[in-house]
Amino acid sequence: MRWWGWGEEGHEASLPGTALELLRNQLGVDPSLELSPVALEAVRLPEPRLPASARERLAGAVGADHVRDDRQARVEHAAGKGYADLVRLRSGDASSAPDLVVQPASDGEIEAVLAACADARIAVVPFGGGTSVVGGVEPVSEGFAGVIALDLRRLTGVTVDRLSQTATLAAGLLGPEAERRLGAEGVTLGHAPQSFEYSTVGGWVATRSAGQASTGYGRIDELVEGVRLIAPAGELAGRAVPASAAGPDLRELIVGSEGILGVISEATLRVRPVPPRRRYEGWSFRSFEDGCEAFRVMEQAGASPDVARLSDAQETSLSMATGSTGSAANRLGQAYLRMRGHEGGCVAIVGFEGEEDDLERRRLRCAALLRAGGGVGLGRGPGEAWLRGRYAGPYLRDTLLDHGVMVETLETATTWSNLGPLYAAVSGALRDTLAQRGTPPLVMCHVSHLYRSGASLYFSFLARQEQETPLEQWRAAKTAASDAIVAGGGTITHHHAVGRDHAPWMRAEVGALGLEVIRAAKERLDPAGIMNPGKLLPA
């Protein structure tokens, strides 16, 4: 993966000229801007600070070939893939780079590494795919003798219990490899976050990830049957059972712990047979409000598809312009929708996966409810276009950055009765804050995860990047949106996790005493306080 952006070299995404034109017109971006990241050789890196004795002990723990402090390795582990990370990296700032990248291949090696780091007061950042967009893998070394990135990619075991539809997957498996190995046994996890190509099983569990199909397959926390945490104080691994009444559920303490309690080395996850058939289609609603109401009725009737997404008018219009919902289908569709009074409306994608008969039964039931809610079917075109482009978002970000466009996403969840007010509050906060800075944004939103009691809201916003002060601009927008989320009764994050960026809002999220409880668990599991400092808990 590119150290300064998303994807591998040669997989650049390009925006249609018309889309770029539209963005420039709407955002006031200078069309002559052509920015590019500095060369790897020009990146500024601090000198590695690890004491020689510690480096030696770590090399002894995992083998000399599996400790790296070359420029490439350090830069690749210097940050995640958030907007602020990319801005810094592209400008050549890798001041947060770890002193060493350590690659263990077993639980025993992880234990040995943690023991060495606890003894030498070296901070440890568990690192899977490194795709965090909230600063979750950024090394923090203040107060430590150094910091290592504990790269888990060598942990790749898979065992499947087909009868029980569970699979034990090692933390370091990337999405495609995990699904390939499961597929060979006829099963799937069905977990498809937008980062799927570059994120790992361990990362999903550590960040309480939700995939694009989590409405059907369940969030990762719903898929965890068992999980193993290697903490500096020892191993924590509850029984992998379907359900239990044996006290507090410690699995739920490990899931979402973001490396601050220890290293998730493997998880036993609930899987399903590979669906023989998929069908994705588009729908249109007159308004976001109408679409949300139709989705609520559908979800509460138990009639939801596996993927259910509804874009607001702004996101719909921009995705039509960029062709990401299928441009041929769009042209026809737009004419039809104009006729039905849906012009300027909102597109929804619903996707079904499963056995032929069952899928068709579910699809018809869902369609009846959507139609009753004012939806107009757009057929398979937009659905298939969405499927093709489902992992494309982050690639586009690099292109936008090349053209001086700020692009960021953030998300929350709330109850159905609070969905409309929260949508308005967060959109408004983003618009006001960026307009006040003289960079009025395009703010878009979609609903993408449905629950009986509510749904997620996922915001994307674009603005002209402040060339001198891009991080201040970003921080102002992020802060305004986070304050609005918390004040409006939403959760500070539905699936991006907390990391460094959301930590200041954790007191509002769980209360002062909640923070104390998490700290108490951390002190017991990580007495030296070396695990992923600066993340999840506010300073």
Added chain:
Amino acid sequence: MRWWGWGEEGHEASLPGTALELLRNQLGVDPSLELSPVALEAVRLPEPRLPASARERLAGAVGADHVRDDRQARVEHAAGKGYADLVRLRSGDASSAPDLVVQPASDGEIEAVLAACADARIAVVPFGGGTSVVGGVEPVSEGFAGVIALDLRRLTGVTVDRLSQTATLAAGLLGPEAERRLGAEGVTLGHAPQSFEYSTVGGWVATRSAGQASTGYGRIDELVEGVRLIAPAGELAGRAVPASAAGPDLRELIVGSEGILGVISEATLRVRPVPPRRRYEGWSFRSFEDGCEAFRVMEQAGASPDVARLSDAQETSLSMATGSTGSAANRLGQAYLRMRGHEGGCVAIVGFEGEEDDLERRRLRCAALLRAGGGVGLGRGPGEAWLRGRYAGPYLRDTLLDHGVMVETLETATTWSNLGPLYAAVSGALRDTLAQRGTPPLVMCHVSHLYRSGASLYFSFLARQEQETPLEQWRAAKTAASDAIVAGGGTITHHHAVGRDHAPWMRAEVGALGLEVIRAAKERLDPAGIMNPGKLLPA
């Protein structure tokens, strides 16, 4: 509720003479035995030990009318409703009675009570319906200046968010009252543990309860959107949101905490519209193994009913003898089943609740899968008989105790691939242990909660009660079964919770470090260690 048994006076259950005869023949019970509990006046109670100053402060906190230390109140709060509790209470032993019963009516009053108790080192036992069958509400006072039962029954608030299908219910609501209040708003929680008539919302949440319809409606832990804990150190209440990625899920630390961390004062729970229709029916399988396999296929196809129960051959035969699956239907059914080669087979109950059309669609799909799995439909008779008798089990226990029959239940859950071996191991342990004591038992089992990855196993056993040493006999059986569960990879409890009885197996369940983490949370929330001592954590 009767202080020495189940239900209210005048609701005695009687066993058909033939059933009693059968039990006597099979278990060797002396037919002349006619035992009865001692009179309330004869119960042995310790002197209340609370310092006068503490009693005064508690009376000040909740009002003088709401602190009670009369005989009736103390005896009613001396124990739960487990077999060992009943044996002790019937014999007149209430040595565990609390010094005072305190009845707060608000969060503020709970806080004041906890502060008073922390200052005076008085242990606090949160008490809802008092139906624990694992010693969860038994006062423990060693090392304390006294112990109070904190009776939460005055907390009865209900607010409903119909759009979001959530309801905030106060901890002290009994099942019937909670459902009556929800029903007035057109919704239901659908949570129906066998203790439904006498257990409370707070108790369900504190014990991680599962109801008889949890296959459809979800376990209580799946229904918790938010929960408030009043701990000695303060209030812990996460946001009530459908889902979040904001770190470890602290709700899951409160759910199942059994009073050791603080007092659950209210929970926001996910509710549904009251189902307009119910349909319950019986099925028969040639063997328990066949039935389990059919249930697995059904569940993994997403075709499960709301209630799914499968009795093994022993439970089927005894429930036919006691008429609890509908005796007229039984006689016809038995003839039919003989014809189909199912004699001595296993009866299943499947129940559907919902809208007419949807219910019928689900029922037909389920029936097709059960039939393909070797099931033979028995029609509605057995289903409706089961519904009528769904809360009857605990009443029967009193009658059996009157006749010198030991009766106990215990439960676990495991994966589908481990279900058969665990069933054999636990049944065998109970049979061997009790046979060795000269009291060979009848051991019965049912599967009653289905998950994609596995199911629960619920064992009941009956044996001739050792009249001199009933508690030693019980402890031997309970220990053997618990050891077998843990050795066989099951959870020590699927829905009865831990209490005092399962605490010795918690080390096996969550590991030494898991216990340490729970203790760390407890120390932070309950620094004086006054909350429900002796429960959940092993000594």
